[in-house]
Amino acid sequence: MNLKQFSEILNLSQTTVSRALNGFPEVSEKTRNRVQSAAIQYNYHPNTQAKSLATGKSMAIGHVLPVNKQEIINPIFTDFIAGTGEILSRSGYHMAVTVVEDEGEEAAYRDMASKKSVDGVILHGPRENDSRIPLLQELGIPFLVHGRAQTTETPYSWFDVNNCRAFKKATELLIDLGHHRIALLNGLEYMDFAVRRRRGYEQALAQAGIELDPSIMRSEEMMEPYGFSATMQIMQQPNPPTAFLVSSVIPAMGVQRALLKLGLQPAKDVSIVIHDDQLSFLPADLFTASRSSIKDAGKRCAQMLLEQIKNPNAPPLTELWEAELIIGESTGPAKNK
Amino acid sequence: MNLKQFSEILNLSQTTVSRALNGFPEVSEKTRNRVQSAAIQYNYHPNTQAKSLATGKSMAIGHVLPVNKQEIINPIFTDFIAGTGEILSRSGYHMAVTVVEDEGEEAAYRDMASKKSVDGVILHGPRENDSRIPLLQELGIPFLVHGRAQTTETPYSWFDVNNCRAFKKATELLIDLGHHRIALLNGLEYMDFAVRRRRGYEQALAQAGIELDPSIMRSEEMMEPYGFSATMQIMQQPNPPTAFLVSSVIPAMGVQRALLKLGLQPAKDVSIVIHDDQLSFLPADLFTASRSSIKDAGKRCAQMLLEQIKNPNAPPLTELWEAELIIGESTGPAKNK
DNA sequence: TTGTATGCGTTATCAG
């Protein structure tokens, strides 16, 4: 059923029906009610493509996901889009997800711009001086960066968690508990968030006069086996750490597994502090953590992007959330040697 | 840049340019080359909405994700769409992801049909006698079910793993190792796959003359804390099992955590067999498993759906994969009592 | 092999 047929049923012009459905003020209450209830009755929905063509709006938000980079298509992303999608669908938007080979990412954005297939984009996993940011600016697509990239160029909209402070506080907590050898299992350090986390860790150590020890610092993709093998290796070195600071609950599961395998009790023998994205499928209160819900982040990102689409000429929006430091069961005082 | 402008640059009609770009045979090699290189040079891409409107094809595959049902928006889904998206993007398709409140699912499908916003749909998480299947049939949208629903109605296209046989074999393996008390930590049993898995488990037990014991059987969402708490509870009952059969590696992580907490060694004290979807972020060889890559499933589903879109009148496509039984480090002979 | 004219289903402009 299209508009023409539908308006014929109602004995109205297409124009009036369209206006009634789109909430234009000039149509009479009576007509509007008649149209709206008929739309439900006949299950009439305007064709998306035609509407897009006429308005220039696609009512879609794009996500470009490089396939080889596990950092983006990962379980954290799932919880993120659960939040994003929830907000978007309330506003009538859907998500256009494109999977690309790593080297096809730029082309994908150019494509979107040229085809006008999305009204905005959420940019995931920013790196330092991420080239995608100037690209999107050049293309003129509204976009919001989930995270930040230390760029000196023109400002852009972003949403981020204060990773530096979160990890500084987490490290301070461990230091206050008497820990002086604290291992860091970070994410990949070409990702901006990982750089900031490392910086927070370093700042806290420096303040306490503790020297950095690269032999107990790692940087890899946040997967369980990484946490396991890094812990096995680090704990079997001479002078092992008494605490671990871990970038996500996923590798932390591996850390815990390794400790148990080594006969060590979390909290009692070795303390663990993690950054907790509050993933829905993993335990919540197992670890002491700097906590910040990734799903809520997804919601907020969607809201900010929609605002930006609404006011294209407004200055860039930025928002920085503080993580909450939660004391769980995985930390305890350092043992005196 | 639109077709009109682009064709004026080339001094050709819109028709010829369109044909050259869409691979029609009648256009001369020379013209085609000229058009194609100019398209690259001027970065011309046809507008998606206009193309869709003219052809009736949206070049999009839909996923409808109910937000409250964790069973669908979960880390397994992530790996699935990584596979799906990879295949689709090669064919020029993208994915339209819509998040809906649980009760809005039917409306979302009706909406898609009415708006013609997708060319096909992948249906996730089928239940027994799933009402979405007749709905999609009624709406006339090509669709492929990932999994099956025991429906007596008209046939439909599906892709599935032989869950029943996988769990039967897994159970047999444990029985062969001398285990007679085998706990089952299943997924939610209103999901079709969970029903089939339970059936496989029951068949193997029946063959071996072992009676079912509901006190060591659970059915919940496949999350880590579920594995942990179910194991803690089951192992502290009188006459605890000597083996666990677990629906996914995620709750299995919890099983393992519980066993270690209870001072029990996997394989040695208690055996664990899981179904392993080969999630990218969790350990691969930790458990003895019936293994079947969820990412490959995603790929195959995409291929099958595309075939179906191509030949709308062909009979439904179905495909059943057998899982591979992999011996890992989590199984051993039952201890003699 | 190329071009002309029309339709796809909306929204937007302008007139009444």
Added chain:
DNA sequence: CTGATAACGCATACAA
């Protein structure tokens, strides 16, 4: 408050 008509950008039947 309502309606006729022109875009929107492309594909395609038909003509040359």
